[in-house]
Amino acid sequence: MINITKFIINDLIKNWILLLYTALLLLATLGFFLLEGQGDKAILGVLNLTLLLVPMITVIFSTIYYYNMYEFLILLMAQPLRRRSILGSLFLGLVVSFGLAILAGLGLPLWLLHPGGVSLVLIVVALLLTFIFIGLALFVAVWLKDKARGMGMALFLWVYFVLIFDGLVLLMMYNFSDYPIGKIVLFITFLNPVDLGRIMVLMQTEAAALMGYSGAVFRQFFSEWRGMLASLLIMLAWSLCPAWLSLRMFRVKDL
Amino acid sequence: MIKIDHLYKNFGRHQVLNDISLHFEKNQAIALIGPNGSGKSTLIKTILGLVLPQQGEITFDGISIAGQSHYRKEIGYMPQMSRFPANMTVSQLFSMMKSLRKNETRRDLDLYRAFDIDQMGSKRLEILSGGMKQKVSAALAFLFDPKVLVLDEPTAGLDPIANEILKNKLQQSLAKERLILISSHILNDLDDITTHVSYLMEGEVKFFKPLEQLKTETAESRLNRIIAQVLKQQNSHD
Numbered sequence: 001m002i003n004i005t006k007f008i009i010n011d012l013i014k015n016w017i018l019l020l021y022t023a024l025l026l027l028a029t030l031g032f033f034l035l036e037g038q039g040d041k042a043i044l045g046v047l048n049l050t051l052l053l054v055p056m057i058t059v060i061f062s063t064i065y066y067y068n069m070y071e072f073l074i075l076l077m078a079q080p081l082r083r084r085s086i087l088g089s090l091f092l093g094l095v096v097s098f099g100l101a102i103l104a105g106l107g108l109p110l111w112l113l114h115p116g117g118v119s120l121v122l123i124v125v126a127l128l129l130t131f132i133f134i135g136l137a138l139f140v141a142v143w144l145k146d147k148a149r150g151m152g153m154a155l156f157l158w159v160y161f162v163l164i165f166d167g168l169v170l171l172m173m174y175n176f177s178d179y180p181i182g183k184i185v186l187f188i189t190f191l192n193p194v195d196l197g198r199i200m201v202l203m204q205t206e207a208a209a210l211m212g213y214s215g216a217v218f219r220q221f222f223s224e225w226r227g228m229l230a231s232l233l234i235m236l237a238w239s240l241c242p243a244w245l246s247l248r249m250f251r252v253k254d255l
Numbered sequence: 256m257i258k259i260d261h262l263y264k265n266f267g268r269h270q271v272l273n274d275i276s277l278h279f280e281k282n283q284a285i286a287l288i289g290p291n292g293s294g295k296s297t298l299i300k301t302i303l304g305l306v307l308p309q310q311g312e313i314t315f316d317g318i319s320i321a322g323q324s325h326y327r328k329e330i331g332y333m334p335q336m337s338r339f340p341a342n343m344t345v346s347q348l349f350s351m352m353k354s355l356r357k358n359e360t361r362r363d364l365d366l367y368r369a370f371d372i373d374q375m376g377s378k379r380l381e382i383l384s385g386g387m388k389q390k391v392s393a394a395l396a397f398l399f400d401p402k403v404l405v406l407d408e409p410t411a412g413l414d415p416i417a418n419e420i421l422k423n424k425l426q427q428s429l430a431k432e433r434l435i436l437i438s439s440h441i442l443n444d445l446d447d448i449t450t451h452v453s454y455l456m457e458g459e460v461k462f463f464k465p466l467e468q469l470k471t472e473t474a475e476s477r478l479n480r481i482i483a484q485v486l487k488q489q490n491s492h493d
Contacts, residue, residue: 007343011341011342072340074305074334075339078305254307
C-alpha cells in the first residue's frame, strides 16, 4: 500500500495543475495581506477564497484523476493485491499531495504573516475541506462509471455545498424568523462542512460580534473548547464517511 | 488449472455471460474468440476477479477465487488498453511493480530485453505511443514469470516485429507448462500458437475444442476458415 501511495504522490507532485493551484493559493494569500494590511480583514479575504476555491479544485481534480487512473487501477487489481489497499492508496496519495499544496500555498504565508489562533484554525479548516472533497470525489467516481456523469455530479456537489445549501438555509431562516431558531440553524450547519468551516474561522475574528442573535448562540457554542472540539469531530466524520463508503462500494464493483 | 463452473453475469438487463462452463489446463493455449460484445473481455475479467459473477464459481488450482487475491500471483495480465500515470517514467513503473511483489524472486525478462524497455526507461509514460504502451504492458505481464498468461487483444496495437517477438515468447512459454489465454478477433494472428479454440457468442460457449480436432472435422487449416465452417455446420443443424 505504501509503495502505491508513494508512486501516486510522486506522480501528483509533478502535475502542473497541482503546482498552479499551490502558486495561486500562495499569490492570493500574499495579495490579500498586501492589499488589506495585517489583521482580520485579510484573513476574511483568504477565508472566502479558500471556501470557494479549495473545494472546487479538489473535487474536480480528484474526480478526473480517478477516471484517468482507471486503466492503471485495473492493472494493479490484476496483481495479488487487495482492492481496499488499491483505492486506499489512491485516496492517501491525493490527501498527501493536496495537503502539501495547502500547507505550502496557504499555511506557510499565513503562518509567516499572521501567526496565531485564527490562522491555525483557517489552515486546519482548509486541510479538512481538502480531505472531505477528495472523499466526496472518490465516492462519486466509484459510484458513476461514466466520466461525464461523474464530472457533472462532482460539480453539482460543489455548487450544492457552496451555494444551494446556503440558499435553502436563508430561505428557512427568513420564513421562520419569528421563532427562536438559533439552535436549529446551528445543527443544520453541521450538515454542510463548508459552512461549518466558515463559522469555525469567523468565530475567531472580530466579525463574530456583527452576527446578531443567532450569532450569539453560535459564539457561545464555538468559543468554548467543547464546541470547537465537536465541530472538529464533525469535520473529521465528514472526511472519513465518503471515503469509507467509496471503499465499501469499490470492494464489490465490476471494473 | 482454471475451472469455470456454470458462470452467469448480467449488467442490468443485459446478460453478458450465460451459463459458461470451461476447463483449462496447463500446456494449453486457448484462443477465446467471438464477435464484439460476445463476453470475451468480461470472461477474462471474471477470471481476474475484476468482475464479480452473479452465479457460478471459478476455481484456480482447486481453490475458489471468490474474495481471494493471492492466486493472482500466478497470472500475468496484459489488458486490452493501457494507460499509466502521466508523470512517471517507464523505469519507475517497473520498480514500483517489483516493490509491490518484493518477496517473489522469479523473473522473466525475455520480453523486457526483446522490446528494449531499458532504452525507454527514462521516458515519461504519457508520451509513449499506443504500441509502446502495449510493449510495456506485455513485458509487465511476463515479468514475474507467471504460470498463467491472460492476454486481452494483445496484437491490436503492436507492430509486426513486436508481434512476432510476442508470439515466439508465447510459444516458448507453452513448452514450459504454461497456460495461455488469448482473446482476439484477429483470427489469423493466433494460428501458430493456439491449441484449443473456444468460441463465444452472446455470452454462451458455442464450442470448445482442440484445434487439431477442429481441423480434421472441417478439413480446413486456417483458423478463420475453421470458424466459418463450424458455424455453418451448427446453423444447418439448428
